[in-house]
Amino acid sequence: MRRGLLLLPPLAMLALPFIASAQDMPGSMQAKNNTAEGGKIFKEICAACHLPDARGTGAIPALAKDANLADPAYPIGVLAKGKGAMPPMDDILTPAQMAAVITYVRTNFGNAYPQPVTEADVKRLGKP
Amino acid sequence: MNDVTQPSRRQLLTLIGRMGGAAAMYQAMTALGHAAETQFTGPPVLSGAKPGASVVVLGAGLAGMVAAYELEKAGYSVKILEFQDRPGGRNYSLRGGDSFTESDGTVQKVTFAPGNYVNPGPWRIPHHHKCLLHYCRQFGVALEPFIQLNHNGFIHSSDAFGGKPMRYREVAVDFKGHTSELLAKALGAGALDQSVTAEDKEKLLEALRNWGLLDANMAYTSSVHVSSQRGYDRPPGGGINGAPTPSQIAKLSDVFSPQVWTAMSFYFNYVMQTTMFQPVGGMDMIGKAFAKHVGKSITYNAKVTKVAQNGKGVTVSYQDVPSGKVNTVSADWCVCTIPLSIIRQVEMQVGPKLAAAMKAVPYAGHIKMGLEFKRRFWEEDDAIYGGHSFTDQAIGQLSYPNDRFFSNGPAVLLGAFTSGAGAFQLAGMTPAERIEAALKQGEVFHPQYRKEYLSGVSVPWTRVPWILGCTSRWSEENRAAHYQNLVALDGRVVLAGEHASYYGGWMEGSMLSGLDAIAQIHKRASAA
Ligand SMILES: Cc1cc2nc3c(=O)[nH]c(=O)nc-3n(C[C@H](O)[C@H](O)[C@H](O)COP(=O)(O)OP(=O)(O)OC[C@H]3O[C@@H](n4cnc5c(N)ncnc54)[C@H](O)[C@@H]3O)c2cc1C
Numbered sequence: 001m002r003r004g005l006l007l008l009p010p011l012a013m014l015a016l017p018f019i020a021s022a023q024d025m026p027g028s029m030q031a032k033n034n035t036a037e038g039g040k041i042f043k044e045i046c047a048a049c050h051l052p053d054a055r056g057t058g059a060i061p062a063l064a065k066d067a068n069l070a071d072p073a074y075p076i077g078v079l080a081k082g083k084g085a086m087p088p089m090d091d092i093l094t095p096a097q098m099a100a101v102i103t104y105v106r107t108n109f110g111n112a113y114p115q116p117v118t119e120a121d122v123k124r125l126g127k128p
Numbered sequence: 129m130n131d132v133t134q135p136s137r138r139q140l141l142t143l144i145g146r147m148g149g150a151a152a153m154y155q156a157m158t159a160l161g162h163a164a165e166t167q168f169t170g171p172p173v174l175s176g177a178k179p180g181a182s183v184v185v186l187g188a189g190l191a192g193m194v195a196a197y198e199l200e201k202a203g204y205s206v207k208i209l210e211f212q213d214r215p216g217g218r219n220y221s222l223r224g225g226d227s228f229t230e231s232d233g234t235v236q237k238v239t240f241a242p243g244n245y246v247n248p249g250p251w252r253i254p255h256h257h258k259c260l261l262h263y264c265r266q267f268g269v270a271l272e273p274f275i276q277l278n279h280n281g282f283i284h285s286s287d288a289f290g291g292k293p294m295r296y297r298e299v300a301v302d303f304k305g306h307t308s309e310l311l312a313k314a315l316g317a318g319a320l321d322q323s324v325t326a327e328d329k330e331k332l333l334e335a336l337r338n339w340g341l342l343d344a345n346m347a348y349t350s351s352v353h354v355s356s357q358r359g360y361d362r363p364p365g366g367g368i369n370g371a372p373t374p375s376q377i378a379k380l381s382d383v384f385s386p387q388v389w390t391a392m393s394f395y396f397n398y399v400m401q402t403t404m405f406q407p408v409g410g411m412d413m414i415g416k417a418f419a420k421h422v423g424k425s426i427t428y429n430a431k432v433t434k435v436a437q438n439g440k441g442v443t444v445s446y447q448d449v450p451s452g453k454v455n456t457v458s459a460d461w462c463v464c465t466i467p468l469s470i471i472r473q474v475e476m477q478v479g480p481k482l483a484a485a486m487k488a489v490p491y492a493g494h495i496k497m498g499l500e501f502k503r504r505f506w507e508e509d510d511a512i513y514g515g516h517s518f519t520d521q522a523i524g525q526l527s528y529p530n531d532r533f534f535s536n537g538p539a540v541l542l543g544a545f546t547s548g549a550g551a552f553q554l555a556g557m558t559p560a561e562r563i564e565a566a567l568k569q570g571e572v573f574h575p576q577y578r579k580e581y582l583s584g585v586s587v588p589w590t591r592v593p594w595i596l597g598c599t600s601r602w603s604e605e606n607r608a609a610h611y612q613n614l615v616a617l618d619g620r621v622v623l624a625g626e627h628a629s630y631y632g633g634w635m636e637g638s639m640l641s642g643l644d645a646i647a648q649i650h651k652r653a654s655a656a
Binding site: 030031046059088 | 231232250251252285286287386387390391394395397398399400468469470471472473487488489490491492493494516518519520521522524525545546547548549550551552553555556588590591593596597599600601631632633634
């Protein structure tokens with residue numbers, strides 16, 4: 001399914017509703033979120049569940065003071081493939097956007113892992 | 129007629145079922161015009177329950193309540209534990225006087241006028257969801273049409289048609305016209321001669337001319353003929369100025385905006401096809417109808433924290449939410465319908481395969497918003513009666529009320545229904561910011577918005593405390609690895625809910641899974 005889509009121009013790959021699944025869904029196609037800045041991506045995507053201060057809620061884990069973030073492979077894997085109830089973000093965010101937001105979270109909310117995560121890291125470590 | 133040589137349809141099916149197993153039976157039923165739509169063929173017949181056999185059901189959504197209803201009917205003794213103070217789960221409606229508390233503690237108060245409501249979760253029922261419709265009929269839940277396809281709704285895309293909303297009718301007819309012209313050109317140039325016979329080519333050209341409303345030159349051009357489908361600049365009238373004037377067709381490059389074919393193909397979905405229904409007065413009428421029958425077995429405000437089992441039975445621990453006091457319930461069997469998105473909060477004593485399956489399924493995050501306006505300007509000014517308008521903005525779509533057309537006074541429309549990036553974006557805002565975004569984006573369709581606005585409520589499912597998500601989102605890989613493990617009886621515990629079905633995100637799936645769960649229990653209990 002995903003492989004087939006690669007033949008189409010990039011436009012068509014983005015923001016597709018979950019056509020593959022049969023769940024109740026909107027009938028529209030969303031404009032691509034082009035935000036490049038990590039902090040903004042956090043606010044526009046991640047805060048919906050992890051909350052604006054990254055403290056999490058109930059079954060949704062906190063990202064504040066999160067030792068799991070020390071190794072970039074962990075957050076990259078979660079974003080690219082999903083984990084538990086969290087869906088994969090690869091249909092919403094580009095590798096560059098994932099890198100930006102991971103770098104942001106790793107250097108905020110009481111996390112201090114200053115080494116930036118790059119688009120190349122995401123492409124390398126986020127492969128299925 | 130001699131009924132030996134002419135078996136009744138039922139006899140025939142029984143025979144086929146016996147000889148070829150379920151698959152042959154299903155195929156045969158389809159050929160005879162039965163089944164196909166859903167796997168529901170009638171409520172289960174659970175005969176011969178052991179006296180005193182008991183089941184504890186976790187969650188009073190539709191999966192839990194249909195299971196409890198049929199178990200009680202069969203003679204089982206049933207207890208239901210429900211975290212909230214109401215039945216129905218995701219099957220619910222918000223009305224004036226209700227409040228909604230988000231997982232971070234934010235409270236929204238709903239101030240809609242009496243009779244007005246929004247369905248934050250389920251809102252439409254396909255005509256082929258026979259299990260759900262069976263119980264609506266049985267319990268006397270009044271249903272009315274849900275206006276799905278409205279040709280007069282709008283389509284909006286920021287980068288097509290100059291950002292101007294177009295009527296669905298206009299863009300769908302233009303899409304059909306432009307693609308027909310292109311295909312006719314390719315055929316005319318002989319580009320497809322390898323693929324079609326001369327005879328089929330003629331047939332196809334004839335089809336394209338009529339289907340695409342092409343002119344004598346096989347071109348799609350503005351005309352009164354085309355306007356008979358896409359609408360007129362001046363519609364037909366009477367007397368002196370009776371003659372209509374045509375509307376102008378849109379440019380090909382605009383018409384190929386993905387928003388156009390997305391909407392068109394949306395209506396082709398099996399689960400989105402007309403006729404669709406909604407309960408009169410709000411979706412929660414269904415949950416309430418079930419509660420009339422099983423309500424006395426429900427303990428509300430009961431937060432399940434632990435499910436333990438051994439060879440003899442199940443013991444469930446739960447916390448009485450107001451007092452914090454922990455109680456236990458014991459039973460022979462357990463049906464657990466707690467959504468997988470939050471199940472890690474419950475200590476479940478189950479085998480490793482089921483434990484792995486419970487952790488594997490991601491949840492989608494939709495948001496819905498209900499906006500109340502002083503009057504039905506979409507009907508009065510824009511001639512839109514029910515149905516949807518679609519946009520590429522974060523709000524995704526507007527949906528208009530399907531009931532009480534032409535009435536005066538305040539009415540509620542769905543001001544946002546969206547998933548993915550748009551839903552996350554809106555969910556991350558405060559309730560006031562969400563309303564502001566919905567008004568700003570919805571104004572694209574209806575400039576009357578600000579003047580007529582009264583109040584609104586937003587329900588981001590990722591922040592609904594008792595689920596923290598919307599519906600399960602299975603991938604093919606996950607299905608292959610985990611589905612059978614998720615739905616199989618594990619000792620004395622079986623899972624049910626929309627996540628335990630191939631109809632995820634639909635009430636039909638919840639209920640079919642609830643019925644399958646109790647069939648498994650009954651079979652095992654009867655064998656013991
Ligand atoms: C936005 C949206 C739109 C939808 N649109 C449609 C539609 O148009 N048509 C359609 O048919 N379906 C639709 N659905 C799907 C439908 O709502 C679900 O499939 C169905 O209602 C789920 O029923 P359930 O019994 O499986 O789960 P639920 O209704 O979620 O029931 C689970 C119950 O478990 C309770 N619970 C949770 N934790 C605990 C605990 N620890 N202890 C005790 N109890 C607990 C919950 O409070 C809840 O009552 C939609 C869903 C959403 C969210």
